[in-house]
Amino acid sequence: MPRINLLPWRDTLKKERETRFGTITGASLFVCGLVVLAVHLYMSSEIDYQESRNKYLTSEINEANAKINKIKELDEKKQGLIDRMGVIQELEESRPQIVHVFEEFVKQVPGGVYFKSLKQKDNKFTIEGIAQSDARVSSLMKNFEESEWLTNPKIIYIKLLDKKDKKGKSAFKLEIKQTTPSKKESSS
Numbered sequence: 001m002p003r004i005n006l007l008p009w010r011d012t013l014k015k016e017r018e019t020r021f022g023t024i025t026g027a028s029l030f031v032c033g034l035v036v037l038a039v040h041l042y043m044s045s046e047i048d049y050q051e052s053r054n055k056y057l058t059s060e061i062n063e064a065n066a067k068i069n070k071i072k073e074l075d076e077k078k079q080g081l082i083d084r085m086g087v088i089q090e091l092e093e094s095r096p097q098i099v100h101v102f103e104e105f106v107k108q109v110p111g112g113v114y115f116k117s118l119k120q121k122d123n124k125f126t127i128e129g130i131a132q133s134d135a136r137v138s139s140l141m142k143n144f145e146e147s148e149w150l151t152n153p154k155i156i157y158i159k160l161l162d163k164k165d166k167k168g169k170s171a172f173k174l175e176i177k178q179t180t181p182s183k184k185e186s187s188s
Helices: 007-094 097-108 134-146 183-187
Strands: 113-121 124-131 150-160 170-178
Touching (some): 007 097, 097 134, 097 150, 113 134, 124 134, 134 150, 134 170
Antiparallel strands (some): 113 124, 150 170
């Protein structure tokens, strides 16, 4: 019987399969490497794109914040100017008031009453004077209460200058407030 050696055929087939397996494995690894590299490059480009967008947004936000700060400064300057204009307008409106107040003093002071000092603090006047009697001081206070420009008279003190003379001269001190009559009242 002839002898057939099947061993080299099997070895050849085994080597062929191993070569094919190695080629397929190598090709698969190469394709996987390309896929990983492609994904990595894609992700890197997306990250770079997002970072450039973030830088752009940051620069725009900084520019907007600078504009907002400038607007706040301008608003503060505007408010300061408006406040100054209000003070100037108030001064312009109150400028003739002192004339009216002094005219009112002249009108309301009865005979026999003399002022020694007149002091003003804000809208309050403090008056020191001499009257021929307490009734004259009472008349002065009544006149001030009826006045459009002077209100709320309050006596601080009344002293007799000569205690022996019951009808003698009295020194007095009183406070009154300055008011501005409304336009309706002053026009009538």
